[in-house]
Amino acid sequence: MRLAAISLTDPNSLTDIDMDGPNPNIKHPIPMHTRVGFLKGLVNAPNIEIGDYTYYDDPDGPDKFAEKCVLHHYPFIGDKLIIGRFCAIAEGARFIMNGANHAMSGFSTYPFNIFGHGWEKGFDPATWSQEVRGDTIVGNDVWIGMEAVIMPGVEIGHGAIVGAKSVVTHDVPPYAIVAGNAAKVVRMRFDDRTIRRLLAVAWWNWPVDKVSRNLDAIRGANISLLEAAA
Secondary structure (H helix, E strand, C coil): CEEEEECCCCCCCEEEEECCCCCCCCCCCCCCCCCEEEHHHCCCCCCEEECCCCEEECCCCCCCHHHHHEECCCHHHCCCEEECCCCEECCCCEEECHHHCCCCCCCCCCCHHHHCCCCCCCCCHHHHHCCCCCCEEECCCCEECCCCEECCCCEECCCCEECCCCEECCCECCCEEEECECCEEEEECCCHHHHHHHHHHCHHHCCHHHHHHCHHHHHCCCHHHHHHHC
């Protein structure tokens, strides 16, 4: 839906404004605040998948998110970072991927083999591959606080909040608030029944025009109203 808006500086001029929300492919959706960027248009790595409207906020700009925030992510390992829609990622958040892991089954964790010159002889790749934890998955509508660290293979549920400087080493339930090192559940945002109803509605999967029409229900705290909009 488009509406004609009257300019505050020139009431005789009309401009069209889009009421169906911003374009998720725009790299910098807030022209006067370029530290915020929608990541879908900024990240093109084949081993990173990011949903619409998920943004990263960094005073140095969001353009280097993949280089600054996704570490030890080597294509030959095959793991993926998957982030859903409508997520908010604060400055300095880090996703540590499986390339950071060392073999831990022997007495030493030092990676002699990577330096070659004979040190690679006798190395059993299985001792390293058994440390691979799989994909790192962030659900939809997740808020990740400043300088939080997400370790390899973790799954963060829909609607969760990760506190600033937390180190997330285990899966996070949907709609949990976690904090600390290692991060632990501080509290659940809603009761179990409400969480089940929220997951059933899954508003983040709605078409953007439907999201735009129902922002009051999405931003509010009346689950019956949100269900009625589904």
